[in-house]
Amino acid sequence: MMLVTRSKSIVEQVNEVLRERIRNATYAPGLRLPSENGLAEEFGVSRATIRTVLAKLSVEGLILRRQGDGTYVNERILEVNTHLGGLWDFSRLIESSGFSSSIKALSLQETTATEEDARILAIKAGDKLLWMKRLFLADEKPVILANNFIPCSFLNCPVEEINGQLHIREILQRYFQQRISFAVTEISSSNSKESFNELGNELSLNLKMTFYSEENQPLALGNSYFNDTFLRLRLVQAWA
Amino acid sequence: MMLVTRSKSIVEQVNEVLRERIRNATYAPGLRLPSENGLAEEFGVSRATIRTVLAKLSVEGLILRRQGDGTYVNERILEVNTHLGGLWDFSRLIESSGFSSSIKALSLQETTATEEDARILAIKAGDKLLWMKRLFLADEKPVILANNFIPCSFLNCPVEEINGQLHIREILQRYFQQRISFAVTEISSSNSKESFNELGNELSLNLKMTFYSEENQPLALGNSYFNDTFLRLRLVQAWA
DNA sequence: CAGTGGTCTAGACCACTTG
DNA sequence: AAGTGGTCTAGACCACTGT
Numbered sequence: 384m385m386l387v388t389r390s391k392s393i394v395e396q397v398n399e400v401l402r403e404r405i406r407n408a409t410y411a412p413g414l415r416l417p418s419e420n421g422l423a424e425e426f427g428v429s430r431a432t433i434r435t436v437l438a439k440l441s442v443e444g445l446i447l448r449r450q451g452d453g454t455y456v457n458e459r460i461l462e463v464n465t466h467l468g469g470l471w472d473f474s475r476l477i478e479s480s481g482f483s484s485s486i487k488a489l490s491l492q493e494t495t496a497t498e499e500d501a502r503i504l505a506i507k508a509g510d511k512l513l514w515m516k517r518l519f520l521a522d523e524k525p526v527i528l529a530n531n532f533i534p535c536s537f538l539n540c541p542v543e544e545i546n547g548q549l550h551i552r553e554i555l556q557r558y559f560q561q562r563i564s565f566a567v568t569e570i571s572s573s574n575s576k577e578s579f580n581e582l583g584n585e586l587s588l589n590l591k592m593t594f595y596s597e598e599n600q601p602l603a604l605g606n607s608y609f610n611d612t613f614l615r616l617r618l619v620q621a622w623a
Numbered sequence: 624m625m626l627v628t629r630s631k632s633i634v635e636q637v638n639e640v641l642r643e644r645i646r647n648a649t650y651a652p653g654l655r656l657p658s659e660n661g662l663a664e665e666f667g668v669s670r671a672t673i674r675t676v677l678a679k680l681s682v683e684g685l686i687l688r689r690q691g692d693g694t695y696v697n698e699r700i701l702e703v704n705t706h707l708g709g710l711w712d713f714s715r716l717i718e719s720s721g722f723s724s725s726i727k728a729l730s731l732q733e734t735t736a737t738e739e740d741a742r743i744l745a746i747k748a749g750d751k752l753l754w755m756k757r758l759f760l761a762d763e764k765p766v767i768l769a770n771n772f773i774p775c776s777f778l779n780c781p782v783e784e785i786n787g788q789l790h791i792r793e794i795l796q797r798y799f800q801q802r803i804s805f806a807v808t809e810i811s812s813s814n815s816k817e818s819f820n821e822l823g824n825e826l827s828l829n830l831k832m833t834f835y836s837e838e839n840q841p842l843a844l845g846n847s848y849f850n851d852t853f854l855r856l857r858l859v860q861a862w863a
Numbered sequence: 864c865a866g867t868g869g870t871c872t873a874g875a876c877c878a879c880t881t882g
Numbered sequence: 883a884a885g886t887g888g889t890c891t892a893g894a895c896c897a898c899t900g901t
Contacts, residue, residue, distance in 0.1 A: 392870065413839070418886060429872045434887085442682075444805050449837055450887045451879030459807070459839060471860060565684050565861040567699070571851040572812035572826050586812050588828075597689055599653070599697060611811040620711060621805040632889065658867060669891045674868085690868045691899030 412458030482521035488547030652698030728787030
């Protein structure tokens, strides 16, 4: 089997195919996948390539591997599926919980950085920020209130032209020419009024995020409220 | 440089050495590490081996890698260091936040499984469970109240002989001959009375965990309360 | 341009599980 | 004994970054 597309790496392509086969039960829950050699032969790639794909799926908890035995589909994870790479992508989180997801932009406007914002973003207090206040809906029900703050210094178009439906990664890429490399998220409990007003629930999870570039520059802040009476925040942790 | 110990893999050994060098600033924060070829030569291993080590450190956010440039120590992560593999290890979480950690066992006793417990653990309601109620202290201050429930069927000694200071992974290994392969954690906000009594704070994070074996059998439950007014729950997420 | 990390191959040997 | 995943090597070529 040939895979020719140049833009995506072989690892990514095989990863997507295997993921899809697990999702649509071509590889049934709880049952065994073909061996590494079998997969390598089918895709016409080396065993090492197959192994890097399987290692990724294993870290996410999607498959379980047993030396001397085989690789199995982890049926317990199929209904959970909020693995760790997906935490800051609220749309994926909602969809993997079995809901349809949509975004309602409440406001996109300029504001100025507080002392606290400035310190974290390594800018000056009073500098201009883009402030996005958005509501993530699961089956039309508001579940996450997300505030994002991005320094305007790299903004390449008027605020009005920004598409508020996009994911923060895409917004940073398209309008600021910046790529997120990693993020730090602080999770705490909250009983804020802001959360109550928009989500109809006073008690919620508060997620404070900071996004950084490959060069370790702070790119953006997030301050979100998560209605955990409706949506569950589940993490899968695979050991070794 | 020769590495001869057989018990630990080369990857593990190199991993520990590099980790230590980053921790003690042999590789200073923000500065560049030796190249892959340089490290491979120093340790006398292949470049592929070095790359698997660097990949692990990169996923944890400890280093940043830039094609065509080099590998850098991520100085922002040094003070955070609650990467995702470490979430369920409360002692490590406390220590990496800069506190000394200790465990106070409040009670270790037998109890019987509720309907809910039995369903999750795939046993029968009324079956015997070991119930451990423990307090994790950060600098002598209680920050986490942890309840664990483990089916007694595999218990190989009297309850009295169990060392309540051990980590749940060690307890399962030593007294039950079971190894944790992965875990699912559900995070929510809570205002339970139980949390208030032991932690002195009504508002807290509730962590519900289920631990599974390599064979996908549920091994244990956890129901913990996390005082986030004192300790921070921070996650690092590295993208690809 | 030289040097870096990113990708991929082909093959060796080992440890383990299952029939 | 046969087949599985686990570890490691040596080397090739590519994409990208700095100077």
